Amino acid sequence: MRKLLESRRALTTIRGAALLGALALAAFLTAGANGCAQMHGDSTSIVPPQSVEMDDRVLARFKDEVDEYVVLRKKALAKLPALPDKATPEQVAAHQHELTSAIIDYRKGAKQGEIFKPDVAAAIVRVMQRELAGPEGEGILKAIQQGNPKVEGTPNPRDPSKEVKSQVTVAVNAVYNPAAPFSSVPPSLLLHLPPLPEEVRYRFVGRTLILRDTEANVILDYVENAIPDPSQAKPVNGPPGRTSQDTEEKSDDSGAASNPPSGDTEKLRLPLKEGSVRFAAMGDTGTGSKAQYEMSRQMAAFHQKFPFEFMIMLGDDLYGGSGPGDFRTKFELPYSALIDAKVKFYASLGNHDNPSEANYKDWNMGGKRYYTFRVIQGKGTPNAGTGVRFFALDSNYMDKVQLDWLEGELKKSSSEWKIAFFHHPLYSSGRFHGSSVDLRKLLEPLFVEYGVSVVFSGHDHIYERVKPQQGVAYFVAGSGGSLRKGNIVQSTGLTAAGFDQDYAFMMIEIDGTKLYFQTISRAGNTVDSGVIEHAPFEGGTEPAKPLPPKPGAPSVPTAPVSPNPPTTPPTQTPPAGKPPAQDAKPQSKPESKPAPQ
Numbered sequence: 011m012r013k014l015l016e017s018r019r020a021l022t023t024i025r026g027a028a029l030l031g032a033l034a035l036a037a038f039l040t041a042g043a044n045g046c047a048q049m050h051g052d053s054t055s056i057v058p059p060q061s062v063e064m065d066d067r068v069l070a071r072f073k074d075e076v077d078e079y080v081v082l083r084k085k086a087l088a089k090l091p092a093l094p095d096k097a098t099p100e101q102v103a104a105h106q107h108e109l110t111s112a113i114i115d116y117r118k119g120a121k122q123g124e125i126f127k128p129d130v131a132a133a134i135v136r137v138m139q140r141e142l143a144g145p146e147g148e149g150i151l152k153a154i155q156q157g158n159p160k161v162e163g164t165p166n167p168r169d170p171s172k173e174v175k176s177q178v179t180v181a182v183n184a185v186y187n188p189a190a191p192f193s194s195v196p197p198s199l200l201l202h203l204p205p206l207p208e209e210v211r212y213r214f215v216g217r218t219l220i221l222r223d224t225e226a227n228v229i230l231d232y233v234e235n236a237i238p239d240p241s242q243a244k245p246v247n248g249p250p251g252r253t254s255q256d257t258e259e260k261s262d263d264s265g266a267a268s269n270p271p272s273g274d275t276e277k278l279r280l281p282l283k284e285g286s287v288r289f290a291a292m293g294d295t296g297t298g299s300k301a302q303y304e305m306s307r308q309m310a311a312f313h314q315k316f317p318f319e320f321m322i323m324l325g326d327d328l329y330g331g332s333g334p335g336d337f338r339t340k341f342e343l344p345y346s347a348l349i350d351a352k353v354k355f356y357a358s359l360g361n362h363d364n365p366s367e368a369n370y371k372d373w374n375m376g377g378k379r380y381y382t383f384r385v386i387q388g389k390g391t392p393n394a395g396t397g398v399r400f401f402a403l404d405s406n407y408m409d410k411v412q413l414d415w416l417e418g419e420l421k422k423s424s425s426e427w428k429i430a431f432f433h434h435p436l437y438s439s440g441r442f443h444g445s446s447v448d449l450r451k452l453l454e455p456l457f458v459e460y461g462v463s464v465v466f467s468g469h470d471h472i473y474e475r476v477k478p479q480q481g482v483a484y485f486v487a488g489s490g491g492s493l494r495k496g497n498i499v500q501s502t503g504l505t506a507a508g509f510d511q512d513y514a515f516m517m518i519e520i521d522g523t524k525l526y527f528q529t530i531s532r533a534g535n536t537v538d539s540g541v542i543e544h545a546p547f548e549g550g551t552e553p554a555k556p557l558p559p560k561p562g563a564p565s566v567p568t569a570p571v572s573p574n575p576p577t578t579p580p581t582q583t584p585p586a587g588k589p590p591a592q593d594a595k596p597q598s599k600p601e602s603k604p605a606p607q
Contacts, residue, residue, distance in 0.1 A: 056455050057413045062204055063140075064133045072204055075125045079230060080209050083223070086112035096371035099337035106366050110226040114183050117230075122182050125221060125231040134219065137202055138236050146198050149448035153196035154237070156434070156443055156469075157361030157406070160216035162191055164329050164362060170297045170492040171471075171575070176330075178215050186213075186220075186227045188331045191362045194434065196448040197408035211365075211407060225366045276566050277559035278315050279528045279539045283521040285388030287398050288316065291431070291516040292490030293324030293468025294360065296340040300576040302491035303344050305513050305532050307569035310347035312530060315564045316517055320385075321353055322400065323373070324468035324487060325360025325433030332364040341372070356383065358402045360433040360468065379404040380412055382419050393522035397425035403432035405449055405467075413452060420460035427520060427544065430457065431466040435486045437479055439502040440470025442494055457482050463544050464525060466516075472497050473509040473516075473529055475538055478553050483542055487529075489513045493575055506554065509537040512575050526557060532575065534568025 062069065086109060093105040126134070141150055155161045163173030176190035193214040203212065206221075210230065213220050219236035222229050280288075290309065295302055328336045342349065349372070357373035358380075359365065368375040375381060380403050387396040401419065404412060420428065435443075436450040446469075457465065458480045468488030476484040490513065498510045513532040518525060529538040540554030 055414075055417060056459055057410065057417050058201055058452070060201055060205055060410050062202055063137070064204070065129075068129050068133050069204055071127060072125070072130045075127070075130075076206065076210065079125065080207055082116050083113060083209055086116055093369055093377075094371075095369060095377040096374075097369045098371060099332075099334040102366050102369050103333050105369075106225055106227070106364075109223075110185060110228055113223060113226050113228050114185075117183055117228075120182050120230075122231060124182075126233050131233045134203065134233055135236055135238060138199075138219075139238050141199055141202055142237070142239075146448065146451075149451075150196045150199050151237075153194045153446065153448045154199075154214050156194045156446075157191040158193040158214050158216065159187070159190040162361075164189060164191065165294075165297045165299070165492045167297050167299045167330075170299045170301055171495055180215050180218050180220060180229060180232055182229060182231060184229045186222055186229060188227065188333075188364060192406060194361060194406055194446075197413070197452045198448050200407070200409045205410065208411075227364065274568060276312075276530070276534050276536060276568055278312070278564045278566055279536065279557045279559050280316055280517060280519045280526050281521070281560075282316065282564075283391075283393075283519065285391030285394060285521075287385050287387060287396075287520040288318040289385075289518050290318045290321045291324060291466050291485070291487050291518065292321060293433070293466075293486075293488040294326040294471055295323065295491035296326060296328040296336070296362075297491045298329075298336075298340040298344075299491060300572070301493070301513055301532065302340070304569070304571040304576065305490060305515060306344035306347070308530060308532060308534050308571065309345070309515055310351075311534065311569040312517060312566050313348060313351060313353070315566045316519075317351070318517060319354065321348070321355050322402070322431045322466060323355060323357040324431055324466055324490075325358050325405070326362040326468060326488075326492070327357050327360065327373070328364075328367065329362050329492075332367050337370065356400065356402060358432050359404050359406060361406050375402070379407070380415065382423075384425060387521070396427070396520070396522055398427040398429060398520055399423045399425035401428070401430045401462075403430060403453075405432040405434040405446070408449060408452065413456070416453075417456055417460070420456060420462070423460075426523075427464070427525070428460070428462045429464045429466070430462050433467060434469050435467035435484065435488075436465065437476045437484045437504050438467075438470045438472075438486045439474055439476075439499045439504050439508065440472050440486065440488075440494070441497045441499050443470045444499075444502075445504075454480065454482075464542070470494070470497065473514040473537065474498060474505055475507045475529075475540075475554065476504050477506045483525075483554070485516065485527075487514070487516050490515050495575070507538040527554075528557070532571055534566070534571070 089112065090105065090108050093101060141147060159176060159178045163175040166172045166174050176187050178187045178190050195212050206212065209224055211222055211224050213222055217237040218232050218234050220229050220232040328340050355373055357375055359367065365379055367373065368379050369377045382399060382401050385398045387393050401416065403416065434446040434449055436454060437445050462482055464483045466485050466487060468486065470486050471488045471492040471494040472486060473489055474486040493513055494510065496510055498505065498508045509531065514529050514537055516527055516529050518527045523544050525542040525544065527540060528536055531537050539557040541557050542554050
C-alpha cells in the first residue's frame with residue numbers, strides 16, 4: 011500500500027470518487043476519476059472532479075495526520091457500546107458524550123498545528139485566496155456565512171422570529187457549542203480542498219477554518235485567518251444578484267405576503283384518490299416554541315381528514331442542542347398526536363442539526379446523513395405501481411462522495427417521480443438567505459439530467475412556490491416552527507406564490523402523473539394550493555394549475571390557535587395526544603435505503 015501511495019504522489023490535480031471509511035481521504039491519491047462511472051457501469055458523469063492544487067508532499071502529510079487521527083478514533087470507539095441505527099435520544103447523547111470524553115483523553119496535550127501543519131495551513135490559505143478571488147468567490151463566501159456562528163444565531167424559543175447568538179470557543183480539544191449553528195462549506199470549495207473521511211469535517215467559525223469530529227463535536231485543529239481579507243468575514247446574507255439561471259420575469263405576487271382570514275373550518279382541496287401517495291412537508295421546526303406547538307395541533311387536525319402516511323423534514327429539526335430534552339420538547343411532545351397515529355418521519359439535516367441526530371430512531375435516517383427511499387402507489391388502483399423515489403440530502407456538506415452517490419442513485423432509479431429534499435434552497439426569494447447559488451451549480455445539472463421532478467427545501471423561514479426552473483418544481487417550506495415575517499423579496503422574479511405572515515406546512519398527494527399540494531397556515535387557512543402534472547414522465551414538470559375546493563369536499567375543523575404568531579414561551583405539556591410510546595412502530599409503505607458510505 012505504501013509503495014502504491016508513493017508512486018502516485020506526483021499527482022497535484024486530484025480526480026477521484028472517494029473511498030469509504032478511513033480510506034476516504036486516499037481518494038485524491040488514486041486514479042479514481044472513473045471510479046463513479048465504473049461503480050455504476052456507465053462511462054459518463056457530470057459531477058466535477060476533485061481538483062486540489064497543492065504540493066503532493068503537503069497533501070500526503072495532511073493525509074497521514076488525518077489517517078492517524080482516524081485510527082485513534084477507532085480505538086476509542088472500540089471501547090464503547092455500539093450505537094444502533096435507530097437509537098433513542100438517551101442512547102445518542104450517551105454515545106456522543108462517551109466518545110467526546112474518550113477523544114479528548116486520547117488527545118490530551120494536542121496543540122494547534124499538529125494536523126494543519128504550517129505548510130498545510132499555508133496551502134489551504136492559498137486555496138481560499140484563489141477561490142474567493144475567482145468567479146465563484148461571491149457565492150462561496152455567501153455559503154460560508156450561512157450558519158457561521160459569528161454571523162447567524164438560533165431562533166429564540168419565546169419568539170422564533172428573533173435570534174440569539176451562541177459563542178463558539180475555538181481551541182484544540184474544545185467541544186463545539188451544541189447550541190450554535192454549523193457553517194455551510196460550499197461544494198465548489200470542497201472540490202478544491204483535500205477530501206476528508208466521514209469521521210471529520212471542515213467548518214468555519216468567523217474567518218477561522220476548523221477541523222472537527224463529526225459526531226464527537228471536538229475541534230481537532232484550526233487555521234486562523236483562512237478567510238484572508240477581514241472585510242470578507244462581514245455578513246453577506248440576502249438574495250444574490252440575478253444569475254443567468256434566474257428568471258427575468260417580474261413577480262406576479264400571486265399570494266406573496268398574503269394573510270388569509272381565519273375561520274373555524276377549512277376545505278380540503280386534495281382529492282383523496284384511492285391508493286395515492288400522501289405525505290406532508292415541514293422545515294425549520296425544532297424551536298420548542300408555542301408557535302411550533304400550535305402548528306403541530308393544526309397538522310394533527312388536518313391529518314384527521316387527510317391521513318398522510320409520512321412527513322419529510324427539511325432540516326433544522328432541533329435548534330439549540332440535541333440532548334434527550336431537546337428531542338422530547340422539540341419533537342416528541344409537539345408531534346405526539348402524529349406519532350401516535352403511526353405517521354413516519356424522514357429527516358434531513360440543517361445547519362442547526364448535529365450530525366449525530368441521524369441515529370435517532372424516529373427520523374429513519376439509518377445513521378446516514380443522506381439516503382433514499384421509495385413509495386409505490388397501492389395495488390388494485392388505477393395508477394397502481396407508480397413509483398415515487400425520495401432523495402434526502404445533506405446540503406450542509408455536499409462533498410464529492412455525496413455527489414457521486416446521488417448521481418449513481420438517480421441514474422439507476424426507474425421511479426416515475428423523483429423527489430429531492432434538503433435544507434438549503436437552490437432558489438429562494440427569502441431576504442435573509444436567498445438562493446444557494448453555489449449549491450445550485452452542482453445539484454441542478456443532476457436534477458435536470460436525471461429527471462428530478464420536485465424539490466423541497468427550508469432554511470429561509472417563509473413559504474414560497476418558485477416558478478418552475480428548467481422543468482423542476484421548487485418549494486421553500488421553512489416556516490414550520492420559525493418565521494421571518496415580511497421576508498419575501500418580491501422583485502426576484504422567482505415567486506409563483508408565497509406566504510411570509512405566519513407559519514405554514516405542506517400536504518402533498520401523488521396520483522399517477524399528478525402531484526396535488528395544499529399549504530396550510532398556523533391558523534388553518536389555505537395559503538396556496540395546486541396540481542403539478544408530470545406526463546408522460548418524460549421531460550420536466552409543468553407549472554402548477556389552480557386547485558380550488560370541489561363541491562362536497564371535506565371540511566376540516568381547524569385547531570384553535572393564537573390570533574397572531576405567538577411570542578410567548580411554549581406550553582409545557584403536549585397540546586394534543588399523549589407523549590409518544592418508546593416502542594411505537596410506525597406503519598408506512600416506504601422502505602428506506604441508506605446511503606452506502
